[in-house]
Amino acid sequence: xxxxxxxxxxxxxxxxxxxxxxxxxxxxxxxxxxxxxxxxxxxxxxxxxxxxxxxxxxxxxxxxxxxxxxxxxxxxxxxxxxxxxxxxxxxxxxxxxxxxxxxxxxxxxxxxxxxxxxxxxxxxxxxxxxxxxxxxxxxxxxxxxxxxxxxxxxxxxxxxxxxxxxxxxxxxxxxxxxxxxxxxxxxxxxxxxxxxxxxxxxxxxxxxxxxxxxxxxxxxxxxxxxxxxxxxxxxxxxxxxxxxxxxxxxxxx
Amino acid sequence: xxxxxxxxxxxxxxxxxxxxxxxxxxxxxxxxxxxxxxxxxxxxxxxxxxxxxxxxxxxxxxxxxxxxxxxxxxxxxxxxxxxxxxxxxxxxxxxxxxxxxxxxxxxxxxxxxxxxxxxxxxxxxxxxxxxxxxxxxxxxxxxxxxxxxxxxxxxxxxxxxxxxxxxxxxxxxxxxxxxxxxxxxxxxxxxxxxxxxxxxxxxxxxxxxxxxxxxxxxxxxx
Numbered sequence: 001x002x003x004x005x006x007x008x009x010x011x012x013x014x015x016x017x018x019x020x021x022x023x024x025x026x027x028x029x030x031x032x033x034x035x036x037x038x039x040x041x042x043x044x045x046x047x048x049x050x051x052x053x054x055x056x057x058x059x060x061x062x063x064x065x066x067x068x069x070x071x072x073x074x075x076x077x078x079x080x081x082x083x084x085x086x087x088x089x090x091x092x093x094x095x096x097x098x099x100x101x102x103x104x105x106x107x108x109x110x111x112x113x114x115x116x117x118x119x120x121x122x123x124x125x126x127x128x129x130x131x132x133x134x135x136x137x138x139x140x141x142x143x144x145x146x147x148x149x150x151x152x153x154x155x156x157x158x159x160x161x162x163x164x165x166x167x168x169x170x171x172x173x174x175x176x177x178x179x180x181x182x183x184x185x186x187x188x189x190x191x192x193x194x195x196x197x198x199x200x201x202x203x204x205x206x207x208x209x210x211x212x213x214x215x216x217x218x219x220x221x222x223x224x225x226x227x228x229x230x231x232x233x234x235x236x237x238x239x240x241x242x243x244x245x246x247x248x249x250x251x252x253x
Numbered sequence: 254x255x256x257x258x259x260x261x262x263x264x265x266x267x268x269x270x271x272x273x274x275x276x277x278x279x280x281x282x283x284x285x286x287x288x289x290x291x292x293x294x295x296x297x298x299x300x301x302x303x304x305x306x307x308x309x310x311x312x313x314x315x316x317x318x319x320x321x322x323x324x325x326x327x328x329x330x331x332x333x334x335x336x337x338x339x340x341x342x343x344x345x346x347x348x349x350x351x352x353x354x355x356x357x358x359x360x361x362x363x364x365x366x367x368x369x370x371x372x373x374x375x376x377x378x379x380x381x382x383x384x385x386x387x388x389x390x391x392x393x394x395x396x397x398x399x400x401x402x403x404x405x406x407x408x409x410x411x412x413x414x415x416x417x418x419x420x421x422x423x424x425x426x427x428x429x430x431x432x433x434x435x436x437x438x439x440x441x442x443x444x445x446x447x448x449x450x451x452x453x454x455x456x457x458x459x460x461x462x463x464x465x466x467x468x469x470x471x472x473x474x475x
Binding site for chain 1: 373375376378379380381382383384385386389393394397398401
């Protein structure tokens with residue numbers, strides 16, 4: 001569902017980022033339309049995680065601008081109030097889940113809606129139970145993160161992000177820390193979310209999933225967007241030799 | 254003069270009512286000082302890890318000065334030295350509480366710093382990514398976890414500070430050791446009285462250890 005005619009919900013313009021002498025993002029231009037699922041692929045250290053971490057301001061950048069849902073993030077962390085406003089509208093799922101270990105599963109999900117959205121405990125609990133049911137862990141709500149499997153924890157993390165009713169979801173290698181038998185359950189939950197029309201930016205090494213779910217695949221190498229397009233084109237007829245080399249390595253096995 | 258190597262239990266028991274008069278002072282200096290020291294430790298510990306230089310530097314100076322000098326010298330300075338500067342005497346009890354607060358505060362600052370820095374960066378990032386402010390993220394996510402990790406080190410510091418109060422007999426606070434010394438001067442029962450004093454300290458420190466163990470076990474989830 002590529003709706004490029006609509007105003008983009010995310011717009012990166014000439015974004016540059018340096019880690020010391022390392023130029024980790026080079027003139028990144030990227031628009032994401034509402035409802036679009038963009039999968040970002042590339043080797044480790046290519047800058048793909050850094051790219052999506054810039055979108056909700058977890059990483060500062062030095063040049064260019066990023067617009068998210070009409071709010072502008074400025075270079076060098078000078079965004080001020082709009083930073084928190086952006087984060088309120090953008091959900092994120094991390095590689096290491098990052099659940100809050102001292103809070104129950106339900107409280108993990110209700111914390112932000114209560115403290116940021118000002119929901120009452122009853123409202124937030126109802127939302128949490130609905131979302132936990134949706135990701136298939138309604139019966140675990142009173143447990144603590146340490147008592148759940150990795151796959152379950154990551155689905156809680158998804159429910160926690162969704163509780164803020166985000167306009168955009170970021171996924172930073174959501175299945176990379178999981179045992180193989182748990183990857184499927186997390187991808188299924190993400191597939192459902194994509195089907196419901198959520199705008200998603202996903203960094204992943206799951207190429208089969210990327211091909212199936214992505215509206216657009218973006219290949220990043222050396223901090224640059226080397227190639228992008230519909231999954232069939234990027235995967236089956238990659239134009240750039242870097243893309244070809246990368247895909248031949250990851251698709252071989 | 255007859256030599257007597259017998260431990261005289263009657264003398265030990267007889268000293269107890271007198272020693273117990275010192276107990277409230279020992280407890281007040283210990284726990285009053287530690288309570289203030291905890292607040293001081295939180296403030297300076299957080300200043301110590303602030304990104305702002307002019308908050309970090311005074312914290313470093315405070316911590317190094319009060320960790321690097323003996324608590325006995327600190328209390329003597331406060332009790333005998335400060336009045337010269339202030340132009341009026343300082344109550345011995347106040348001086349004792351202040352010395353424990355400042356000394357324990359310096360150590361607790363480092364405990365707070367270590368506890369907060371031990372929380373994985375991902376916890377803060379998860380909080381911020383949900384739209385919580387920096388303060389909310391600290392209050393609801395980082396601090397509760399850090400506090401739990403700090404409990405064993407805080408327990409250690411508590412025990413050290415309780416024992417440090419025994420030094421304050423030198424400024425004349427009527428705490429356990431001071432009471433004991435006065436009693437011994439009249440009865441010549443040093444063996445029995447110091448034994449009883451040791452037992453009383455042990456009772457206080459063991460109670461604290463047990464209370465903290467309970468607190469730690471109650472919060473092991475997660």
